[in-house]
Amino acid sequence: MVxxxxxxxxxxxxxxxxxxxxPIRLNIARLLAVGGxxxxxxxxTRLDTEVTKSTLTHHWRVLRDCGVIRQRPAGRENLLSLRxxxxxxxxxxxxxxxxxxxxxxxxxxxxxxxxxxxQP
Amino acid sequence: MVxxxxxxxxxxxxxxxxxxxxPIRLNIARLLAVGGxxxxxxxxTRLDTEVTKSTLTHHWRVLRDCGVIRQRPAGRENLLSLRxxxxxxxxxxxxxxxxxxxxxxxxxxxxxxxxxxxQP
Numbered sequence: 705m706v707x708x709x710x711x712x713x714x715x716x717x718x719x720x721x722x723x724x725x726x727p728i729r730l731n732i733a734r735l736l737a738v739g740g741x742x743x744x745x746x747x748x749t750r751l752d753t754e755v756t757k758s759t760l761t762h763h764w765r766v767l768r769d770c771g772v773i774r775q776r777p778a779g780r781e782n783l784l785s786l787r788x789x790x791x792x793x794x795x796x797x798x799x800x801x802x803x804x805x806x807x808x809x810x811x812x813x814x815x816x817x818x819x820x821x822x823q824p
Numbered sequence: 825m826v827x828x829x830x831x832x833x834x835x836x837x838x839x840x841x842x843x844x845x846x847p848i849r850l851n852i853a854r855l856l857a858v859g860g861x862x863x864x865x866x867x868x869t870r871l872d873t874e875v876t877k878s879t880l881t882h883h884w885r886v887l888r889d890c891g892v893i894r895q896r897p898a899g900r901e902n903l904l905s906l907r908x909x910x911x912x913x914x915x916x917x918x919x920x921x922x923x924x925x926x927x928x929x930x931x932x933x934x935x936x937x938x939x940x941x942x943q944p
Contacts, residue, residue: 801915801921
């Protein structure tokens with residue numbers, strides 16, 4: 705699978721806001737904020753809402769195309785990671801303020817260990 | 825006209841992000857960031873894109889309902905203001921980082937003077 709990731713300089717603020725202005729995608733960012741790479745299948749199981757695989761695929765694409773996450777093929781799955789350094793470089797303080805706001809307003813997301821392995 | 829404004833504690837981060845994740849609404853917030861109240865008609869003329877009145881009305885409503893702007897009837901128009909203090913209280917650093925990002929990426933918006941009067 706060929707994935708497209710914008711370079712840091714190509715990231716656009718309105719695309720990032722639009723992507724994170726969705727409760728499921730915001731929760732995905734919260735899950736990935738622990739750091740590291742995580743299998744998309746595992747991340748999908750940690751969301752508090754039932755989401756079909758095709759809907760998840762759509763959300764990965766939106767988050768990837770706007771520069772919020774990185775998606776790396778690994779076997780039959782993709783590994784996902786939050787582009788925290790790129791976002792912090794481009795929009796200092798933005799991601800932290802969003803994650804703090806989300807944590808304050810929304811139920812806790814089940815933590816992904818930062819060493820959590822990809823699902824088999 | 826009866827307008828609904830969420831109390832500060834009712835503002836939701838995903839609604840704010842979704843509202844500002846639109847280039848026109850983001851530009852409206854940039855214009856209003858100068859401070860003070862501004863007639864909606866005047867704000868509409870300062871946008872860099874041609875926007876119909878009904879589309880503008882939709883954008884005012886989205887921004888108002890999510891808590892980003894305050895809308896106050898004054899004669900035949902509405903006066904708009906950015907709820908900067910409320911947003912800064914609820915999401916420290918969020919608005920500043922968004923406005924900085926938007927300023928860096930987008931053409932300058934024509935400044936509204938902070939004392940600019942309502943249009944007749």
